[in-house]
Amino acid sequence: MTPVLRCAGLTRSFGALRAVAGVDLTIAPGARHALIGPNGAGKSTLFKLVTGTMQADEGRVELAGRDVTGLSEVRRCRMGMSQTLQHSSLFGSMTAAETVELAVQRHNASRISPVRSTRPATRERAEALLADVGLGGRGGVLVPALSHGERKQLEVALALACRPRLLLLDEPAAGMSPAESSRLVELLAGLPSEITVLFVEHDLDLVFSLADAVTVLHLGQVLLSGTPDEVRASEAVREAYLGTGRRSELFGPAAETSGGSDVPAGS
């Protein structure tokens, strides 16, 4: 089967820093693929190269077998990629519902009319999406009045509103309360298999409860790509994360892993 996403030799430098250095990545259709790695590993940068927010210095990106390396972010989104950002970036003057309607109307069959206002169908779908991510009844609230966790939920609704084939989530659960975060896991687990998910997450409990494939990024390079069990068993991964240390500290059932999501993002 053609992979939904294939990256080959993706590279991006900031000055002397090679933030993403020759990354090869293949995502199978319907996968729940986690991308993990210590702070500053290049995960967010890799996401930006995939979605076209940032241009790669080298390498290529294929979406469902089609080379999209030269295409703009707008085109890639229209072809079925959508993303949530690590630091939520929304619309300050809009309500939650208006925000989602904006994405829904763009990915409807109908044109963006310069004379007609929002269709009832658009409203309904936006409302349903908000309910799905746990923001039911919060549609009328202005975005700046939402809590941090609610904004992250809104980000997910916004990304889903784009009817993605490939959904990229950059630390979707960071800053969410445990209740919000388990709701998110439930939502992601319940997504239809036509939606392939690639997500970055520091909370390894969440990663291993959801992912069917894991890629570990370290210093801009792929350290390991495999099943969750392979990653759990890997010495190299443990060292990348902790320098040295006992594996149980990292992957044990009662480990301190949830603290990872609270670590502020590296610069």
Added chain:
Amino acid sequence: MRTLSALTAAPTRSGGSAPTARRPRRWGALTGALVVVVLATAPLFLAPFATTTLTRILVFALFAVSLDLLVGVTGLPSLGHAGYFGAGAYAAGWVSLNVTAEMPVPLLAGAAVGALAAALTGWITVRSRGVFFLMLTLAIGETLQQVAETWQSVTGGANGLTGIPSTRIAGQPLTNAGFVHWYVLVFFLAGFGLVWMVARSRFGAALRGIRDNEPRMRALGYPTALYKYATFVLAGGVAGIAGALLVAQQRLVTPADLGFTTAAFALLAVIIGGAGSLWGACVGAALVIVIRDALGPSLGGHGTLVLGIVFVVVVYGLPRGVAGLRRLRRNGTDR
């Protein structure tokens, strides 16, 4: 487990949850209708000079509304918008002098030339941002003014176009101040209605998204440069219509009409009114015209100074302009 209604094929959710809060539109519509009635009947009880002032307000208000579409709705703070207003005015004046002053012709010429000028200059402009956008629009406005001053054979140079014949409808020239007022009022309403419709459409929602967060709009799949370009051209066309109405009213165009001062006054009107609110821009335009033209002479030529003071007071006292007053009251009662 919950069903993911929005993601499965046919969402059949019945409207169980509360609809998003709708603002009460009735009072707005009622006030609007009242204002239109007053504007339409004004020539019947106002002296010609007062009527003419009101006409000038309408012309300037339409220009300010077109600028507000850029500044307030799309977040493009243009300093050169008077260029398209003036281009429309020159086109209408030239056509009236050299071809015909018969009704739709000067108006269409103004709209077309305003839009064309915006189309020719807009593509680079909308792709710049921040200070570069300011400088580019400023430069374009200044360039258009230079063209008006030096292209003697067409624009009349520094004197501008004088002795422009009255607009004619079915052969009848509009000489009476009241008829001119009604003529301007009709096209003010048409232009305002057009901008208003665009601003509240799905396209308008996208424009507000671009104003708030353009990179995010691109990530959602909106070709933002194209949207901004279309808006720039539309705003140029509406400014051109306002320019044609200016000519119908004052029957004179000078290079000052497309200079920086005119652009700055329009920006002042938009900010006083509250950027993003179209009716606010009209109120702002009324204030600007009344203070500058009507009260100016009696203030010993200090109209601009008074405007400056009004501006400072508004910026400090009403950060959302006149339109913000209504929002304040609404928040006080409704929430």
